[in-house]
Amino acid sequence: MELEQELQFFESMRAKWVGNYKDKFVLIKGKELLGVFDTFGDAYRVGVGKFGNTPFLIKRVSEEEQVERFPALTLGVIHANL
Amino acid sequence: MPIYEVGTSRGVLGRFGPVLPIEISLPQTLMDYLTSRGEPIPPSVSGNALVDTGASITVVDSDVISRLKISPVGVARIQTAAGQVNQNLYPARFKLPHLVIDFEAVAGADLRPHGIVALIGRDILSRFVFIYLGGSGRIILCF
Numbered sequence: 001m002e003l004e005q006e007l008q009f010f011e012s013m014r015a016k017w018v019g020n021y022k023d024k025f026v027l028i029k030g031k032e033l034l035g036v037f038d039t040f041g042d043a044y045r046v047g048v049g050k051f052g053n054t055p056f057l058i059k060r061v062s063e064e065e066q067v068e069r070f071p072a073l074t075l076g077v078i079h080a081n082l
Numbered sequence: 083m084p085i086y087e088v089g090t091s092r093g094v095l096g097r098f099g100p101v102l103p104i105e106i107s108l109p110q111t112l113m114d115y116l117t118s119r120g121e122p123i124p125p126s127v128s129g130n131a132l133v134d135t136g137a138s139i140t141v142v143d144s145d146v147i148s149r150l151k152i153s154p155v156g157v158a159r160i161q162t163a164a165g166q167v168n169q170n171l172y173p174a175r176f177k178l179p180h181l182v183i184d185f186e187a188v189a190g191a192d193l194r195p196h197g198i199v200a201l202i203g204r205d206i207l208s209r210f211v212f213i214y215l216g217g218s219g220r221i222i223l224c225f
Contacts, residue, residue: 001157002154070189
């Protein structure tokens with residue numbers, strides 16, 4: 001998976017950032033925090049401006065990670081490879 | 083205001099589910115960036131999307147994401163049959179009948195063999211009224 005390094009950095013900083021940036025969007029490249037934004041769109045515009053069409057991480061700062069679910073896929077109602 | 087309404091039959095709707103035409107392309111921000119640099123913009127991909135009220139977020143076929151050459155900008159924790167895994171998320175533009183949405187983050191999965199290019203999840207449905215009339219084989223999507 002791409003963005004492993006960025007995700008590890010985010011997880012290492014999550015507790016600290018929850019205190020300062022809860023519900024904001026952080027923009028991360030490598031192990032560097034490049035900005036904190038009110039919306040995903042603002043973070044994405046800055047990320048594309050700096051890095052173009054290359055991977056960078058935008059994460060909403062929250063205490064816990066939300067788990068996304070697709071029962072039709074995971075249960076095979078629609079057969080697909082996740 | 084209805085943006086899409088289609089009537090088939092109870093049998094067809096029951097068999098294929100609530101399907102609507104969709105066109106998937108780069109998000110506007112990325113199109114603007116590539117245009118400003120004189121770089122080519124991959125053509126949009128058309129197909130059918132299945133409305134899936136069980137999906138918490140929207141899923142796009144992995145091959146479509148590859149063809150559009152969109153780089154990931156997110157990671158989500160996804161529940162699979164084998165447990166939870168981290169998976170990349172991608173921004174995309176969805177052109178639905180009479181409506182265009184620049185979407186923050188969709189997951190990728192191999193959907194193409196099953197005749198659809200996307201699963202419309204509750205993240206998109208949260209913006210709409212969706213009516214499923216199983217008895218008469220009709221679906222209505224309102225904005």
